[in-house]
Amino acid sequence: MYTKANLAALRVKKDIAELSQHRLNATHASTSIDFPDGTRNLLKLKVGVSMTAGLFEGATFYFILTIPPSYPFHAPTVVCTSRAWHPNIDLHTGLVSLPILTKDWRPVLSINTVVFALQLMFIEPTEHYAVNKPAAAALSSNPDLFREQVRRSLAGGSLFGVQFESHRLGGTADGKGGGHGAAKRKRGFGESMDTEAVQTTLEAMRIQLRGR
Incomplete structure (x- = not known):
């Protein structure tokens, strides 16, 4: 008998298949996806944007x-492990605040939709649903100041006493999330979960979704 976690993992497999077909991929962004715990845990994803x-x-x-x-009836929790100067990313906890992750979530939505929202979050930052109030205030009242704050953060400067890692000259700004390695090959969920198919999909995709 399947547990709720098994059923959620089955849905995640379906979502990953959709991601491999380049659906909902934003222009000017590329995405990578790994399973930090390997295929034994499909309910934890590491996404790089x-x-x-x-x-x-x-x-x-x-x-x-x-x-x-309970997925897809409840949304994933999303935490940014790279320190980012963005209105919708908590500067200290990394928690991402987007309506799609709370009040606007619907069971018809998917991991694919969440990844797309993360891409758009950087393409078109907004002060709505902000958890970084200084960033939101700058974006709303002085876009030039916000632009300078972003530039300083990406260059490895500090803002409001918080030090950022450089994204320049090959810096990864991987933060507390650790290295971005390949998904581990581990069994899990039993043969009925078709683990080999998941592993094959991961190897084929890795998942490098290129913006078009």
């Missing part, structure tokens, strides 16, 4: 998506 244009051009930010056993 690399920006190729815009205010955050050249930067890569990493996120941990923790998917509840």
Whole structure:
């Protein structure tokens, strides 16, 4: 008999298949996805978002998506493990605040939708649903100041007493999330979960989704 966690993992497998087809991929952003715990735990994803244009051009930010056993009826929790100067990312905890992760979540949405939202968050930052109030205030009242704050953060400067890691000259700004390695090959969830298929999908994708 399947548990809720098993059923949620099955849904995640479906979402990953959609991601491999480049659905909902934003222009000017590329995305990588790994399973830090290997295929034995499909309810924890590490997502890397690399920006190729815009205010955050050249930067890569990493996120941990923790998917509840009740998924897709409840949204994942998303934490940014790279320190980022952004209105919707808590400067101290890394918690991401987006309506799609709370009041606007619907069971028809998916991991694919969340990844797309993370891409758009950097392409078109907004002061709405802000958890970094100084960043939101600058973006709303003085966009030039916000632009300078972002530039300083990406260059490894400090803002409001907080030190940022450089995204320049090859810096990864991987933060407390650790290295961005390949998904571990581990069994889990039993043969009915078709673990080999998941591993094959991960190897084929890795997942490098290029913006078009």
